[in-house]
Amino acid sequence: MSKSQICPVCGLPKELCVCQSIAKEQQVIKVKLETRKWGREVTIINGINDKELDLYQVVSALKSRLACGGTVKEGRIELQGDHRSRVKEILIELGFPEENIEVE
Secondary structure, rough: OOOHOOOOOOOOOOHOOOHHHHHHHHOOEEEEEEEEEHEEEEEEEOOOOOOOOHHHHHHHHHHHHHHHOEEEEEEEEEEEEOOHHHHHHHHHHHOHHHHEEEEO
C-alpha cells in the first residue's frame, strides 16, 4: 500500500477515512438572512471550519441544489436569495448533524 492511499491525519486507508465525518460532527452551523442594498436578500452560512472541510465543495453542492448563485467570503458561505428553509435539509443530506444546524 502506498502512502498516497493512507490518510495522513487518521492513518486509515482513504476508503475508510473518518476525518471528514468527524469534522462535520464538530461544526456548529448558523444560517441567517441578510438584506443588502436595494432589498436584495442573501443567505449567510457561518460556522463551517474551512481548515477541516472544503467550503468550495459545500457551496458548489448548495448552489446546484438550490439553483442560485453564491460564493465563499471570509470563511462563510453566501447564497443569493432566501434559502433558509432548504439549506438545513441539504446540509443534513451532506452529512452534517441536524442538532448542530441553527436557523435564525
